[in-house]
Amino acid sequence: MLSLLIVDDESSVVDTLAFTIDWEQIDIETVYRAYSANEALRLLSTHSIDIMLADIYMPGMSGIELIEQVHKHHKHVKSVLLSGHAEFQYAKQAMTYKVFDYLLKPASDEEIIQVIGRLAEQVKQDWQDVISHDKVVNTLKESLPVLKDKLLNELLVQRQPKDSLDYLLSLYEVPFQIGDSMHMMLIRLEESFAEYNDRDIYLLEYAIMNIAQEIFAASFDLWSCRDTNNYLVIAARGRKSTAGEAMGEEAKRFETLALQLQRNIGLYLKRVVSVLVSKSGEFPNDVYALYTHLVNQVRSRLGNETGCFIPGDIPDVELEMQPVTLLYETPTFHHLLDSHQWEAFSLKLEQVLNNLKQQTNLSEEHVQEAYMVITGAFYHYAHKHNRLLSELLGGMHLVDRTVRSVAHLSEWAYHVLDKFKMDAIVEQRSSKDKLIGKVKDFIARNIGTISLQTIADAVFLHPVYLSRLYKAETGQSISDYIHAQRMEKAAHLLKEESIRIYEISENLGFKNAAYFSKVFREEFGMSPQEYRDQIKG
Incomplete structure (x- = not known):
């Protein structure tokens, strides 16, 4: 929805136009009113206004002068002038300030709606064009790193048609041209599995490329990607300042800088990397061959090695295929x-x-x-x-x-083995804790008929193994625990006067009341009856 500013020194004209015309039918949601050119400029500086309808003749600052100020300071505002026959020549002069149209007074509502409606459509179309263009430009800028990476990855495995490649190189702002001499470098990150995740690896690659740009800037343009093997691949072309340099000298310079890059990565990023440098070639015809050579060198030479530097003049090695x-x-x-x-x-x-x-x-x-x-x-x-x-x-x-x-x-x-061992220890600890819990629960529910054999049967273990395991885990034998639980239960039941002592003895699994009394006295220093009497009072 758009906004409209109506400017006229006759307040009745402004108010009538503002309140009697159905502006929403032409997508104008907000209508501002100004009764002088100066008031109009204040509104323009504080509000978002799309269209201005102004009278050409006003005291103080005229409509023409207002249009001039709008043209200078509010270029996005589209204007329509209202003029009488006497000011028609002035209205024509205003066309130099990009006035959309003019209306002769007295203009009917239909004429005003028709002209302002056409202008509203143009404003919307202009904004749509701006938004679409800005969106494309911004999207392209944001996507350039990904697009460059993708294009180089495609060249590593196949050739692009010449016409489309020229266009894409220009669109993606890649400083390479067909026929350029080029070099290639492959960097293998010797990342630590225990410390680094994918996000860290991307940040590390970003830091490596920053260092590379600094080192190579004076002599080479660089273009990089992460390939399907997760290697960092860097293509380079000599700058014009070194165009007269012999190809062998340029290749030697590239190799020297690549070695310096490896050293700086270790010095400033504290990371070990292997770096392999290719021979010289022509862009894009030799991209696939140079890349394939580098990958073969990695696969054939670096199974046992880390932190290596392999120059471009090392020949391919025939692999020894010995099974492990x-x-x-x-x-x-x-x-x-x-x-x-x-x-x-x-x-x-x-x-x-x-x-x-x-x-x-x-x-x-x-x-x-x-x-x-x-x-x-x-x-x-x-x-x-x-x-x-x-x-x-x-x-x-x-x-x-x-x-x-x-x-x-x-x-x-x-690292994984250590994880497994720690998990097994925790799981074993948990399993033993659960077993001890089951044993204690079974004892609590069967205190009057309990025995080592019945407990062992309940948890599916041999009695001797269960006894040793329980003692090792709790520091207490099962028989001692059963005895302690019986005495605790006896003391609790003695608080209930309705339960006879011999009944307590039977419930707790004692042979007879006399033996129960003997065991209770050894535990508490008094007989069950004396304990009950003491509780009473």
Whole structure:
């Protein structure tokens, strides 16, 4: 809904127009009134006004002068002038100030509604155009990092048609052109599974790119993305200032700066990363080949290593495909977890890790194989105990991870194993607490007929094992606890005069009243009758 300001030095004209015309039919919700040009300017400075209908002839400041001020200071306001025949030439002059139209007095309501209605539609369309344009621009700006990341990821695996690539590079403000010489760098973050989640990794990548921009700014334009392997990939092109530099010298400069980047990441971010640098190539034709070479280098060389720097002139290595047979030998990881043989599991894990470390040029796939076998055992254990692995580990951030090296695998596996051990201890503690609770509850409900055998039968344990477990958990034997509960119950029942002493003796499981009295005297230093008399008074 729009707003309208009516300006005329004749108050009757202003009020009549304001109150007699149905402005809502043309989407005007609010009508402001001003009886002079100066009052109109005050309203314009304090209220949001879309359209102004003003008389051209007013004492003091004329309608023409008012229009001029509006044109200078309130450009979004659209104006219509009311004029008599004598002021018609002035009305034409006002057209230079972007006046939408003019009406000759006396104008009918229908004429006013028609003109103001057309102007209202134009105002709404203008705002719609502004909103749409601003929305597109703002959305594009906000989405540029994601769009740039997506475009580079597409180039890593396929070629874009030349025409569309030119357009997208320009639209996304990517400082690359078809035919440029380029270099590529792959950074593998050696993140800690125990400390870092996905949000931390994104923040770390952001910090790395800030450092990279500082280091490379004088010589190279950079373009980065996170690839499907969760590697940070950086493409670079030499700036015009170094265009005359020989390609070999530019490649050497790029490699030197990449090494400096790795050192600065360790110095300022306290993080270990592996950095691999490609050979030189042409954009975009060589993007896929350079990227594939870097990924192959990671997979073939960095299964055992972390914090490496591999320059672009290192040739590809033929992988040695040796199976990790120890993973599948009995006892398996599944069996060791099922039986809570934590030390044996840890020993087998150590043997597997050592076997991997001893292999030369270990591939990432070998590490992945070990990771999947061990993860399968963890999943099996969690589900067998009616739990989700993510629940046991305290969240998905420790489950959905890509293990890239033996060091990663070691840190992750031992971390999860410790989680399992702690959970088992808590679960065992809880189970024992529940068992002791069941024993005490059974004793309370069967105090007159209780025995070690009946208790053991109730909780499905051997009497000897139950007796030892109860003593270890409570520091008190079951017989001592039963005796204490009988004496407590006896003292309570003696307060009821209606219950005879021999009846109390029978209810508590004593052979006869005399034996009951003997046991009671040993506990309280007086006979049951003396205890009752003392309570009475």
